[in-house]
Amino acid sequence: MADDTKQFNATSYFAYIKDEKKLMGIRCRNCSHLSSTPRTMCPSCHSKDVEWHEFSGKAKLSTFTCISIVSVAMGKRGYGRDNPCCTGIVTLEEGPRVSAHILGVDGNNPQSIKTGMALVLDPEEIDPEDPALAFRPA
Numbered sequence: 783m784a785d786d787t788k789q790f791n792a793t794s795y796f797a798y799i800k801d802e803k804k805l806m807g808i809r810c811r812n813c814s815h816l817s818s819t820p821r822t823m824c825p826s827c828h829s830k831d832v833e834w835h836e837f838s839g840k841a842k843l844s845t846f847t848c849i850s851i852v853s854v855a856m857g858k859r860g861y862g863r864d865n866p867c868c869t870g871i872v873t874l875e876e877g878p879r880v881s882a883h884i885l886g887v888d889g890n891n892p893q894s895i896k897t898g899m900a901l902v903l904d905p906e907e908i909d910p911e912d913p914a915l916a917f918r919p920a
């Protein structure tokens with residue numbers, strides 16, 4: 783069960799992933815809408831009666847791109863012209879979509895990466911300087 787005393791913000795969101803290996807979002811107690819981003823107001827009905835909701839971490843790849851010209855932070859992690867990083871939109875099993883790094887795929891061979899492929903959250907790859915979600919093939 784989620785600890786509802788945590789504030790609805792990015793710090794709590796990434797702490798759940800890093801410390802508890804849980805992908806959390808927000809569920810509206812008024813209309814049951816699920817949101818993948820931690821916010822204090824339901825994006826559907828604007829109710830402020832929201833609670834933390836744990837997602838399974840299972841997802842499918844909806845779309846992706848492989849990037850060769852990377853940020854300094856990604857360059858330090860070994861990505862670049864010789865090792866493009868893959869990033870994409872992932873549809874969670876519960877419905878919401880999230881933007882995420884796609885790990886464990888060959889960025890030099892994007893033909894091998896398939897939309898619709900099953901993915902799972904990788905909670906180990908959170909960079910505290912630049913936190914972002916990461917998924918890898920299930």
Ligand SMILES: [Zn+2]
Nearest residue numbers: 810813824827
């Ligand atoms: Zn709502």
